[in-house]
Amino acid sequence: xxxxxxxxxxxxxxxxxxxxxxxxxxxxxxxxxxxxxxxxxxxxxxxxxxxxxxxxxxxxxxxxxxxxxxxxxxxxxxxxxxxxxxxxxxxxxxxxxxxxxxxxxxxxxxxxxxxxxxxxxxxxxxxxxxxxxxxxxxxxxxxxxxxxxxxxxxxxxxxxxxxxxxxxxxxxxxxxxxxxxxxxxxxxxxxxxxxxxxxxxxxxxxxxxxxxxxxxxxxxxxxxxxxxxxxxxxxxxxxxxxxxxxxxxxxxxxxxxxxxxxxxxxxxxxxxxxxxxxxxxxxxxxxxxxxxxxxxxxxxxxxxxxxxxxxxxxxxxxxxxxxxxxxxxxxxxxxxxxxxxxxxxx
Numbered sequence: 001x002x003x004x005x006x007x008x009x010x011x012x013x014x015x016x017x018x019x020x021x022x023x024x025x026x027x028x029x030x031x032x033x034x035x036x037x038x039x040x041x042x043x044x045x046x047x048x049x050x051x052x053x054x055x056x057x058x059x060x061x062x063x064x065x066x067x068x069x070x071x072x073x074x075x076x077x078x079x080x081x082x083x084x085x086x087x088x089x090x091x092x093x094x095x096x097x098x099x100x101x102x103x104x105x106x107x108x109x110x111x112x113x114x115x116x117x118x119x120x121x122x123x124x125x126x127x128x129x130x131x132x133x134x135x136x137x138x139x140x141x142x143x144x145x146x147x148x149x150x151x152x153x154x155x156x157x158x159x160x161x162x163x164x165x166x167x168x169x170x171x172x173x174x175x176x177x178x179x180x181x182x183x184x185x186x187x188x189x190x191x192x193x194x195x196x197x198x199x200x201x202x203x204x205x206x207x208x209x210x211x212x213x214x215x216x217x218x219x220x221x222x223x224x225x226x227x228x229x230x231x232x233x234x235x236x237x238x239x240x241x242x243x244x245x246x247x248x249x250x251x252x253x254x255x256x257x258x259x260x261x262x263x264x265x266x267x268x269x270x271x272x273x274x275x276x277x278x279x280x281x282x283x284x285x286x287x288x289x290x291x292x293x294x295x296x297x298x299x300x301x302x303x304x305x306x307x308x309x310x311x312x313x314x315x316x317x318x319x320x321x322x323x324x325x326x327x328x329x330x331x332x333x334x335x336x337x338x339x340x341x342x343x344x345x346x
């Protein structure tokens with residue numbers, strides 16, 4: 001890694017992505033943010049060599065700022081702001097760290113903050129409004145900071161870097177060294193309550209799955225699989241689940257690695273908000289449903305019966321009576337196929 005006068009190098013950039021990295025893990029939406037920034041990215045955190053490798057083929061210019069102190073967004077902002085002052089457009093993914101760091105940077109740089117943007121073009125920022133049912137396009141004429149929603153744009157691959165990673169030396173200002181907020185510990189996310197946009201595995205239920213009883217069982221199955229629960233708009237509109245569990249362009253745009261769809265036909269607003277999962281499994285009685293067509297594994301079976309069989313196979317069914325004799329023979333094999341999600345393998 002080379003060390004250069006980074007302020008001068010960043011001054012030449014029209015825009016740059018800023019990613020907070022923890023133990024080498026690139027945040028959700030990181031590659032998309034790098035693509036929106038034209039390939040230029042500042043990595044700040046720990047395990048930056050691993051993060052740089054993960055962005056191989058997406059980033060053209062990497063500026064690495066190793067963070068050796070306990071993480072603090074205010075302190076990180078104080079160290080980064082002097083390097084970013086000459087870059088007109090600063091972009092961050094709309095993740096917990098990104099949403100925390102962005103307002104600090106906007107205040108330090110004295111710029112407007114555009115939160116949850118879908119696109120940042122020259123002279124215009126597009127944001128989602130009314131749960132994704134409308135877009136707000138704002139004309140901009142000066143420097144800005146914006147957070148980008150994950151899962152809303154494609155990421156080019158095979159991009160050649162213009163140079164090797166450049167070390168970005170950080171100096172925390174004295175007035176930021178003692179921050180009133182102290183990071184005590186980082187706990188693994190609770191899949192039952194975490195933001196759907198950050199879930200690696202999701203089990204989704206549609207109108208074909210049933211009612212409240214089936215979705216309670218779905219939640220237990222999801223917990224056993226280490227997955228989060230999602231649903232279609234029909235399910236959230238009828239009140240079975242909250243709207244924060246609604247997947248799609250009119251709900252939450254997600255980008256899971258694995259997605260299990262039970263009783264979901266696959267309306268365009270749902271599939272358009274799924275991102276590009278490595279594995280999609282669909283269970284539906286209609287073999288011609290759009291979700292079945294896009295699935296890597298499509299099972300023509302009754303979704304409620306398959307759910308009960310899967311629950312029994314995972315040992316989470318409330319009673320043995322939940323799996324009826326008529327359902328068992330037809331759906332235990334299907335549940336075994338679906339069970340590929342349980343060990344986390346794609």
